[in-house]
Amino acid sequence: MVTRDDVARHAGVSVAVVSYVVNNKNNVKEETRQKVLRAIEELGYNPNMAARSLKTRKTNQIGVLFNNLGNSFETGISLGLEQRARQYDQSLIFQTYIRSEEHKLKSIFSGRTDGIILMGQSLKPETIEHFAKFGVPLYSVLKPVQDHAYVRSIDIDWYDAMLKLVEHLKSLGHHKIGFMANAMHDHYHHVRFLHFRQAMEASGLEFEEHSLLQAGGYLESAYDRMSNRIKANPKLPFTAIVCAGDLMAIGVLSACKDCGLSVPGDLSVAGCENILMTSHTTPTLTTIHYPRKEIGYMAVDTIMGQIHNGDEPTDSTFGFELMIRQSTVKPTG
């Protein structure tokens, strides 16, 4: 490892001068600067980030808490996060969130990160307050189920989105609409479910508890859940189903195909995210466009404001769009 001392010695200046050059201070004679730059070049010197962080109390790293790296909805958001973070010269340090290991986050991120971006997780108050105490900003993409004063978020207006989707289905003639979501109560799908129910009510439609299908994870579990449901009783209590995640909707599509249920003939299916795949399924999938990249950008902008300017973040919502495609049509009969 080449240190600043080595550079200083090599260039025949003091360690301070090397720092000045590295940090672009304007108080260094051009000649000296060149000498130092040459030394840096010759030795292949790069400042040690750990040492720098220790001294400056800035890490230039932002933590990102995933739920599932394999979910293209979440990676789509990260794509936005990553691009924007790069512009700020910030590195992202990714962690998959596992509730039973939540306490580890405190040590993992200690002195490692200037702020943390969540993806809808409802952290334990104790954890949140730990970070609050040490002034580490938390900001969430996707509104967490459990609200906490220290964690503001950016999301779309799910109530409005669900209302549009439900109204769309209703206008086609659907009155019995099912819903499929991740079973975890603190999962971000829960927010979608709550708003779906409200939208149903506002539309004068009744939602029946047995029309809620819970599936553990993503595509495969949705496929299994739907297949089993159909096999148990091919007569479904709804003519359309909304899936909290697009991957789930694709699993449902696939299950219907394999079980001989025609979509959209026998059942209309809708998703909630507009991941790329949804325009390439057969049939193409009606869904809500979630502006992943833009929201990723805004999340980074916001947390950077918190970190560098001490901005007080607020909850904000971003526009969505209802994408009507082939998977939703008038119910038969």
Add this chain to the structure above:
Amino acid sequence: MVTRDDVARHAGVSVAVVSYVVNNKNNVKEETRQKVLRAIEELGYNPNMAARSLKTRKTNQIGVLFNNLGNSFETGISLGLEQRARQYDQSLIFQTYIRSEEHKLKSIFSGRTDGIILMGQSLKPETIEHFAKFGVPLYSVLKPVQDHAYVRSIDIDWYDAMLKLVEHLKSLGHHKIGFMANAMHDHYHHVRFLHFRQAMEASGLEFEEHSLLQAGGYLESAYDRMSNRIKANPKLPFTAIVCAGDLMAIGVLSACKDCGLSVPGDLSVAGCENILMTSHTTPTLTTIHYPRKEIGYMAVDTIMGQIHNGDEPTDSTFGFELMIRQSTVKPTG
């Protein structure tokens, strides 16, 4: 921020003792240990990782170089990396690799990472030698196009895989086989392409240059490329096409559908990765199963061996499996 000094003062012991306790040294009286633990608890203390890294010269962070966070093949590998890294208590710091910004990696990772896992990138020799000089191990999932003595890799045997795939198509009666890949010459698709050509030759089939379709990125660009190709001349010079990436294959499927070309009736299509989606397309996709998670595990195991035991890594290959599904059948006519 609570420091070790605060804890020491609060517990009425010296700073060293706090360190002993934190690092589970066995030379601390049980009573003192309890006192310290209580102080840690009460103050909400967590060791500052930056400071610890500086002293111990271990960061417990591993860099991961992505090409595209939006590609589920790559995120599938990361899923394996992440899971295994967690077991070693290592954090992953993700960077999207951009060739024109490659030099930045040196500073970004300086003092930040104990090793770096690549995903098939051919780094510039200068960059590789920089990390070699400072003893930062580099290890690649996916064999890079450009070989370098310092960068060993784990991958499947692409020649064998392509041979199996080509033989499968040949046995169905295909003699003209097209190939679609990312155009970048240093992209990991290139490795697949080279082995495909060898496999064609070994199978006694001729590969014609105009049967190589290059598409920039992933699903959408593959879709565009294929659509344009069909529109330009619906009579394709091949009866089957192998796509270097599954997402590309899905794009091709979609393009064929939209252009009125039937798969597998008019054209057989195969992929190379077996991402989850490939078993849910219409038709389901013949592809090569790439054991992403297992390879991710092994990559972490290997680099941990390099980091902690100074192991000399070697190139290794992992088993694959040919997944024959609906998208490849006997050519008509």
Add this chain to the structure above:
DNA sequence: TTGTAAGCGTTATCAT
């Protein structure tokens, strides 16, 4: 069993 103190590679204050 516990404490003292040096040092990891920086930055930043204060002299010069």
Add this chain to the structure above:
DNA sequence: ATGATAACGCTTACAA
């Protein structure tokens, strides 16, 4: 314009 030097929070001989 440049140079000493004291932190930053931690680990680890070595001393007590």
